[in-house]
Amino acid sequence: MELLEEHYCFEGRQQRWRHDSAVLNCAMTFSIFLPPANGAAKPPVLYWLSGLTCNDENFTTKAGAQRVAAELGIALVMPDTSPRGDDVADDAGYDLGKGAGFYLNATQQPWARHYRMYDYLRDELPALIQAQFAVSDRCAISGHSMGGHGALIMALKNPGKYVSVSAFAPIVNPTQVPWGQKAFSNYLGEDTATWQEWDSCALMLNSQPEQAIPTLIDQGDGDQFLASQLQPAVLAEAARQTSWPLTLRIQPGYDHSYYFMASFIDDHLRFHAQHLFK
Numbered sequence: 665m666e667l668l669e670e671h672y673c674f675e676g677r678q679q680r681w682r683h684d685s686a687v688l689n690c691a692m693t694f695s696i697f698l699p700p701a702n703g704a705a706k707p708p709v710l711y712w713l714s715g716l717t718c719n720d721e722n723f724t725t726k727a728g729a730q731r732v733a734a735e736l737g738i739a740l741v742m743p744d745t746s747p748r749g750d751d752v753a754d755d756a757g758y759d760l761g762k763g764a765g766f767y768l769n770a771t772q773q774p775w776a777r778h779y780r781m782y783d784y785l786r787d788e789l790p791a792l793i794q795a796q797f798a799v800s801d802r803c804a805i806s807g808h809s810m811g812g813h814g815a816l817i818m819a820l821k822n823p824g825k826y827v828s829v830s831a832f833a834p835i836v837n838p839t840q841v842p843w844g845q846k847a848f849s850n851y852l853g854e855d856t857a858t859w860q861e862w863d864s865c866a867l868m869l870n871s872q873p874e875q876a877i878p879t880l881i882d883q884g885d886g887d888q889f890l891a892s893q894l895q896p897a898v899l900a901e902a903a904r905q906t907s908w909p910l911t912l913r914i915q916p917g918y919d920h921s922y923y924f925m926a927s928f929i930d931d932h933l934r935f936h937a938q939h940l941f942k
């Protein structure tokens with residue numbers, strides 16, 4: 665591991681690291697915020713998954729999460745959104761390839777060699793975080809847009825791993841919207857049956873009651889992608905059918921940007937703290 669940057673921040677430390685990922689077959693960067701020490705108690709971790717075109721620094725520099733994370737004693741881990749490097753397949757569009765890994769395991773060429781963000785987030789990165797930093801193994805997950813989809817599928821596919829999940833403007837039903845259909849047809853192929861295991865609405869409808877964890881979603885009604893790509897009401901209906909504990913808040917006037925997330929990130933941190941410190 666190579667430390668790329670370190671800054672003192674709200675009496676904690678904001679760091680950026682590079683490491684070699686065996687799962688992704690490339691070097692990866694991630695950012696981490698370590699809150700101020702609280703005696704011998706190790707902080708729990710909130711994983712944050714960013715959206716299309718992002719890397720680990722969008723959330724770090726724009727969301728303003730560190731002040732309340734420091735107050736609550738929560739470590740924040742921000743992975744990148746795709747594998748990186750000159751030999752990693754890419755696309756000219758912003759919504760496929762680098763910066764658009766969709767947090768799944770690709771099965772199709774030319775993507776399958778590197779695009780295994782699901783395995784990276786489920787296994788390799790948490791093991792590295794546990795081994796290298798003084799944090800507890802209690803964790804929650806959150807994300808934005810493509811990263812909101814990522815947070816929801818990570819939680820739905822891994823019962824017991826996260827104590828809570830939240831999202832801002834998530835792509836809840838990627839099998840039915842253009843961003844998801846473009847990504848899934850490239851990464852997973854044309855057999856749409858294989859897409860279902862990466863769709864939070866399908867996963868929730870197939871979930872068991874004991875898997876359910878507290879879930880918070882914020883969605884701005886001024887979001888330019890709301891009708892075409894996001895449609896959180898579809899997940900709300902799946903939650904109603906399965907009695908999944910989902911709180912969906914429609915926030916008047918807010919768009920898809922980090923200004924929206926900066927406005928409500930404190931609520932999400934406090935929501936996760938209720939469950940991380942139980």
Ligand SMILES: N[C@@H](CCC(=O)N[C@@H](CSC=O)C(=O)NCC(=O)O)C(=O)O
Nearest residue numbers: 715716717718722758808809810811922
């Ligand atoms: N360039 C695209 C839209 C790209 C965009 O809005 N990216 C969002 C995430 S969208 C869903 O995953 C983002 O977080 N951008 C980075 C930022 O710092 O704002 C277009 O023009 O339509």
